[in-house]
Amino acid sequence: MNPRFRSVFIRVMRRWVLIFLGFEVLAFSLLGTNFFSLDTLQNILVSSTIVLLLAVGETFVIITGGIDLSVGFMVGFTGVVCAKIMVTLQAAGTTQAMAIAAGIAAALLVGLLPGFINGFLVAHLKVPPFIATFGMYGIAYGCAEIICNNVPIHDLPSAVGPIGHGFLFFWLPGKMFRVFVEPTGLSSVDFQHLITIIPNLSALALVFVLVFGFILAKTRFGRHTYAIGGNIDAAERAGIDVKRHLVKVYMISSFFASLAGVCYVLRYITGRAPAGSAQVLDAVVAVVIGGASLYGGKGSVSGTFVGAMVLTTLVLGLANLALPTYYAYIAVGCILIFAVLIDQFSPELVHKED
Amino acid sequence: MEPILEVRNITKRFGGLVAVDNVDMKVYPGEVVGLLGDNGAGKSTLIKMVSGVYRADAGKVFFGGKEVKIDNPMQALRMGLETIYQDLALAENLDVYSNIFLGREKLKRFLGLVNVLDHGHMLAESRKVLNRLDIEVPSLRNRIRTLSGGQRQAVAISRAIYWNAKFIIMDEPTAALGVAEQKKVLGLVRTLSSQGVGIIIISHQLLDVFSVATRLVIMRRGKKVAERITAETSMDEVVGLIVGSVPGDLANANGESPKPSAVGPVMTTSSRSRPHQETTRRRPSPSGH
Ligand SMILES: Nc1ncnc2c1ncn2[C@@H]1O[C@H](COP(=O)(O)OP(=O)(O)OP(=O)(O)O)[C@@H](O)[C@H]1O
Ligand SMILES: [Mg+2]
Numbered sequence: 001m002n003p004r005f006r007s008v009f010i011r012v013m014r015r016w017v018l019i020f021l022g023f024e025v026l027a028f029s030l031l032g033t034n035f036f037s038l039d040t041l042q043n044i045l046v047s048s049t050i051v052l053l054l055a056v057g058e059t060f061v062i063i064t065g066g067i068d069l070s071v072g073f074m075v076g077f078t079g080v081v082c083a084k085i086m087v088t089l090q091a092a093g094t095t096q097a098m099a100i101a102a103g104i105a106a107a108l109l110v111g112l113l114p115g116f117i118n119g120f121l122v123a124h125l126k127v128p129p130f131i132a133t134f135g136m137y138g139i140a141y142g143c144a145e146i147i148c149n150n151v152p153i154h155d156l157p158s159a160v161g162p163i164g165h166g167f168l169f170f171w172l173p174g175k176m177f178r179v180f181v182e183p184t185g186l187s188s189v190d191f192q193h194l195i196t197i198i199p200n201l202s203a204l205a206l207v208f209v210l211v212f213g214f215i216l217a218k219t220r221f222g223r224h225t226y227a228i229g230g231n232i233d234a235a236e237r238a239g240i241d242v243k244r245h246l247v248k249v250y251m252i253s254s255f256f257a258s259l260a261g262v263c264y265v266l267r268y269i270t271g272r273a274p275a276g277s278a279q280v281l282d283a284v285v286a287v288v289i290g291g292a293s294l295y296g297g298k299g300s301v302s303g304t305f306v307g308a309m310v311l312t313t314l315v316l317g318l319a320n321l322a323l324p325t326y327y328a329y330i331a332v333g334c335i336l337i338f339a340v341l342i343d344q345f346s347p348e349l350v351h352k353e354d
Numbered sequence: 355m356e357p358i359l360e361v362r363n364i365t366k367r368f369g370g371l372v373a374v375d376n377v378d379m380k381v382y383p384g385e386v387v388g389l390l391g392d393n394g395a396g397k398s399t400l401i402k403m404v405s406g407v408y409r410a411d412a413g414k415v416f417f418g419g420k421e422v423k424i425d426n427p428m429q430a431l432r433m434g435l436e437t438i439y440q441d442l443a444l445a446e447n448l449d450v451y452s453n454i455f456l457g458r459e460k461l462k463r464f465l466g467l468v469n470v471l472d473h474g475h476m477l478a479e480s481r482k483v484l485n486r487l488d489i490e491v492p493s494l495r496n497r498i499r500t501l502s503g504g505q506r507q508a509v510a511i512s513r514a515i516y517w518n519a520k521f522i523i524m525d526e527p528t529a530a531l532g533v534a535e536q537k538k539v540l541g542l543v544r545t546l547s548s549q550g551v552g553i554i555i556i557s558h559q560l561l562d563v564f565s566v567a568t569r570l571v572i573m574r575r576g577k578k579v580a581e582r583i584t585a586e587t588s589m590d591e592v593v594g595l596i597v598g599s600v601p602g603d604l605a606n607a608n609g610e611s612p613k614p615s616a617v618g619p620v621m622t623t624s625s626r627s628r629p630h631q632e633t634t635r636r637r638p639s640p641s642g643h
Contacts, residue, residue: 218464219470220459220461220469226448227448227456231444234444234445234456235445235456236426237439238427239427239457239458240456240457297446297447298447348499348500350493351495351496
């Protein structure tokens with residue numbers, strides 16, 4: 001094969017997930033009803049929030065060669081903490097804004113602790129990541145059930161729903177443009193034509209995804225994360241404080257899980273202990289589809305983002321076609337195996353000169 | 355002049371095994387010391403205690419005349435002590451220049467806000483240092499995984515010499531290199547030493563060590579058995595010391611008799627009437643493996 005062509009070919013093959021995503025959107029647009037619309041695409045984005053957040057945190061852990069299973073129940077745990085504090089403060093008579101802000105802040109803070117413990121167990125006490133985080137998975141779930149007394153927490157402040165279901169922009173072409181605050185008192189015709197742009201939750205998630213994508217790709221912290229996954233001894237001998245770095249990485253993962261927990265509360269207006277437990281494996285799958293290897297040393301936030309979109313598009317697309325969800329399982333299973341095979345057999349891109 | 359590096363009575367145990375047993379060693383600025391010994395003699399373990407990979411179970415390390423505690427590799431690197439490891443210690447998933455700068459990445463300001471990796475700088479500097487070695491690496495953007503053994507070794511060497519170290523430890527620096535490349539590395543060792551850098555070189559290529567080292571330290575089963583000025587010894591004697599067929603100077607250190615009568619291993623087993631039987635029996639038999 002012509003070397004130039006070969007190099008281009010390798011580069012394109014590396015992006016196969018992106019091509020696959022395009023193909024997915026195209027196929028569902030042609031086959032489905034009203035699939036290719038701003039609403040559906042935004043729906044994909046917002047439906048993916050929890051998986052996306054978990055997956056981005058997980059990306060850091062997987063690149064170091066570890067895995068974080070605790071994030072599943074971390075969603076439920078931090079969600080319950082968040083909801084509980086909102087409800088309690090509201091009952092105590094604080095303003096809604098205070099209650100909501102305090103709930104969110106508490107959830108994000110509390111969420112750092114399990115990550116710290118995971119990281120400490122893995123880095124300092126040499127507990128295998130699978131075991132350490134699986135233990136934390138159970139602990140987080142149990143604690144969440146204790147906090148919420150085994151019943152979902154409802155009756156959150158009334159502003160929670162509008163935030164969780166709101167959009168950054170509301171646009172009525174030719175008539176008005178609003179930021180963040182949903183216009184009220186519209187006629188039903190106007191309401192029909194109201195264009196909603198960028199779901200709040202997606203905006204929130206994307207900010208963090210972008211920031212941490214930048215950190216992973218561009219900063220020293222990111223480079224060290226890859227180095228640890230590539231050769232932990234080499235990283236250590238190069239003077240990297242590997243233990244400290246691993247603790248931070250597990251804390252990033254649990255921070256993202258807490259964000260997902262907060263998003264869950266905002267979106268479903270409830271705090272439930274088992275929330276998110278079903279999404280752990282989806283998150284890992286998204287990371288792997290996005291080009292990471294469970295052996296460590298590889299992966300990227302952008303890849304993970306595409307991976308999460310592939311999964312969500314598939315689930316929503318099949319639903320749009322009114323196919324039962326178990327088809328989605330089969331499809332996801334196939335893509336996952338395909339992703340690993342492609343990764344295994346794709347040749348290394350070798351530069352001839354600088 | 356005082357030694358730039360000195361270790362005193364340094365010991366390292368792995369479970370029941372004493373990998374390095376009460377070893378003393380000095381290196382003066384600009385001096386090249388060859389550290390010799392058979393496989394498993396404890397050479398790598400000894401230098402890893404100096405480079406911060408292992409913590410010594412006993413003993414002291416002095417650097418630049420001061421006692422130092424080296425608890426992790428970063429401390430050694432900060433003092434100006436670089437190490438080329440036998441296993442090279444490269445991150446195979448990263449490219450060449452990222453490995454040369456690993457742990458000490460060059461950063462630049464991004465939008466006046468945050469520090470990001472300065473790829474351009476690292477690429478150019480890596481190119482320069484590799485050119486100094488004159489070993490062909492096609493592109494510094496390639497991952498280590500795609501390089502040959504010798505190219506990897508070149509990267510490991512480049513990483514150690516880039517930082518203007520005061521001291522460089524080289525554990526088998528030429529093992530994977532071709533003949534011409536080995537010569538270049540030995541030339542580099544001489545240049546560095548003439549600039550006042552202290553160097554420990556570990557190698558099984560006795561010829562190479564004899565050609566660059568002024569002093570030789572020979573280890574056997576964790577113990578330092580002898581120290582020789584290169585010009586005052588011979589390859590035969592050194593080989594004998596390494597394999598144990600020539601007795602070392604070790605005896606005094608361990609309270610064993612340095613008597614010339616306690617010579618070859620064959621005699622030891624046969625001469626039952628000798629006075630220091632107990633101690634001689636405990637001496638490891640060179641043919642015991
Ligand atoms: N991490 C470790 N854990 C347990 N034992 C070890 C460890 N590292 C080295 N050893 C043991 O210590 C002894 C000395 O090993 P070392 O690597 O220092 O030898 P060496 O002189 O460098 O040999 P070579 O020439 O083969 O590189 C060996 O018996 C080895 O098995
Ligand atoms: Mg060795």
